[in-house]
Amino acid sequence: MTDSPDGSALPRVRLLGPVEVVVNGQARPVNGLRRRAIVAALALPPGVVVATRRLIAVVWADDAPATRPNTLQSHLTYLRREFGLRDAIRARGAGYLLDLGDELTDAQLAEHGIRRAAQEPDPVRAVELLRTALARWRGRSLIDLHEMPWFREHAVRLEALRRSARHSLTEARLAAGDHHQLVTELGQAAQRHAHDEALHRQLMLALYRSGRRDEALTVFQQLQHRLGRAADQASRELEAAILRRSPQLELPARVGVAGPVPAGPLVERDRERELIDAAVRRAVEQRSGTVLVFDGGPGIGKSALLSYAETTAAARGCTVATSVGWPAEADVPWAGVRNLFTDADLPPHAYGVYWHIVERAERGPLVLVVDDVQWMDETSARFLAYLAPRVDRLPVVLVAAARRDSPHVDEILSALAPATHRLSPLTGDAATTLLATVTGLPRDHPVMAGCQRLSGGNPFLLHQLGRRIKRALTSGGDPQTALEETVPTVALMVSTQLAYFPPPATVAAQALAVLGGEAGVHALVRVSPAPAQEVLQGLGILTESAYVVEHAATGTYAFAHPLVGATVYAAIAPAQRAELHARAARVEGTGPAR
The missing domain is CATH 1.25.40.10 (Tetratricopeptide repeat domain)
Structure with a gap:
């Protein structure tokens, strides 16, 4: 068997989507309804003899005249010749079987992975097994045989298995x-x-x-x-x-070979911690307020700073109120503000909410912690801009985190500009400190340089790489293997974040991922099948959101973190990836395609 990019076996017969046969590492569709039906009938499951009469009944249903055995033979000859199944499709007694040897179909591989996950005590490992199993599906099972009753029954069973695996994945992620x-x-x-x-x-x-x-x-x-x-x-x-x-x-105790990975200290964020400490101290001792807004790309450490603010404020006896922007509530006016004060009946206007905060602050220092402002409903986000210049004479600290991912955020951040602090990636020394803390490896270990290159100094990505390295070390493996695989948590983060962007962002990200390294606007437009304006719009979104950086000296763009680029590339459907590579090959001066 050949290997798939995630290191797992690539099945020779694929049923979880359109029926395909893998020949020399390339998936090929099976042309013709009857031929697809023959392959699928013999592969559900392989190694089982299907009587000729039964095979004809399944493939032709009620339309099975006496000449069908000859037609069946013709189709079998074609399949053996065109798909390298000469030794795999065998006559046995009064029927046929599909002998794949040690190979499994994608349906069998998915079922095996799901069963292994059910028996896995470590939820992190169970998550990886279930994600790998679910990645086998390329669409609805047996989708190109939905007209045939016998295959509809099997498709229903496989889709039920898929739903169950998704539910189990969520359970495992909750446990993790x-x-x-x-x-x-x-x-x-x-x-x-x-x-x-x-x-x-x-x-x-x-x-x-x-x-x-x-x-x-x-x-x-x-x-x-x-x-x-x-x-x-x-x-x-x-x-x-x-x-x-x-x-x-409460979260159950973690079990498994790796155990929990400690979050570690806030590395190279001394200045930001000092700002938070000073703001809380000012509210407690001088009864005056401060606004702090931390701005930066995904995984840069904004939420960790907010958590530090909550802990520090609580330790000083402040009342802490928290809220998180939630896309599902983005169209619900005042949802974000109401989440701050769930125990109060707030008036539906800025002036009334402001006086409610004044009354709260009179009882003692109040710290408002707001994460993901970019996903908050616009009314609540605008209220934060209204509140900011009015807290100076109140014992109120507003600590917020935001990314430039939505149309109204630029306006809000402009209003909060004097209080906004842009977070930078970690330096090489700080990244090494973080990795050493998470993995227990010495600072001069060779794997450190690879992690820095892939992460670009992003704390979240460093933590995820460190988690993978620790698991490899605990199981006796080579830590370098952690750099050769797509980290599931990073893949989830990237896919989740891109899902909230307008479609042009995905278009531009996929073109850049296929080109690899750095690429100019001309090359990106040529590679993408989308209109040029859409690619440019997507590039702007990705740059504003810090997924992509622009190199002004060369006029080129690149992913801020190579690990994110690799994850975007791995998520592109094979057929779409092939099309993009074909277009990339025609682009002059862009270098070799990935």
């Missing part, structure tokens, strides 16, 4: 501590599947573990309203557990 990132994904999924109680329970738990208990209870109330009846027993029991803050809802 990925609740913060799941809140957004599950919130969107709950909007699409309004009556899926299991999905809503997962969203409730993710919200609860993210410190958003009231929102979790609101999800339960919304679920019952949508159902038009009482929720099932499992949902009611979860609501009761949330109401009493049951310890059973």
